[in-house]
Amino acid sequence: MGQGGEPRRGQAYDGELGAAVARAQEGDETAFTVVYRRVQPGLLGYLRGLVGDDAEDVASDAWLEIARDLGRFKGDGAGFRGWSATIARHRALDHLRRQRVRPRARALEQDVLELPGRHSTHEQALEAISTEGALSLLRELPRDQAEAVLLRVVVGLDGPAAARVLGKRPGAVRTAAYRGLKRLARRLGAGDEVEGVTEDGSRTLGEST
16 A cells, blocks of 8 residues: 555544444434445445446445444444445345346455555556446456455455455455456556566555455
8 A cells, every 4th residue: 555644544534434423323313424425435336336227226225224223333434334335235135136137256266366556557447446437347347356346446445344245255355356456457458467466465465364
């Protein structure tokens, strides 16, 4: 990652989110609005990658459940983002089952590859993920890769948190995200090489596994 600025901004963001969640749990409707505005963009981007044009409807279902069960949540801002993403994912899978859409899944490929650094040649890919074109490309990825990229980049979860949402090991999620970003970067013309990461995974983001 960067030289400290980005992590500090993320910590401040999650600190403010956690405080708003705590106030919302005490019945503060204004605080719940703050929570919604902070979390909804990432959640909606994640759902667009899973269910396409039905993302708004699925997000609405997810927020109904989030509001209903808010009092049961325990954790900080980062934990809330993971918790809400888990709820949204369950609602998306329910939606896909109802629509009888076969998941775009392939066998998970596991190795020790890691995500690229913040200043890699994949930055163009990351910046473009919020566009409809990039979301369409993401939906063409194997599902494990698409979900890993969405959770890491759009929702902003770290490796362990994304792994908890998906019910997988952190290393497997990092591998899927790495490969998804690599494919996406190639499609977007952002280059083939991943700076700062070797094929044997000798350089990492410094996350725990």
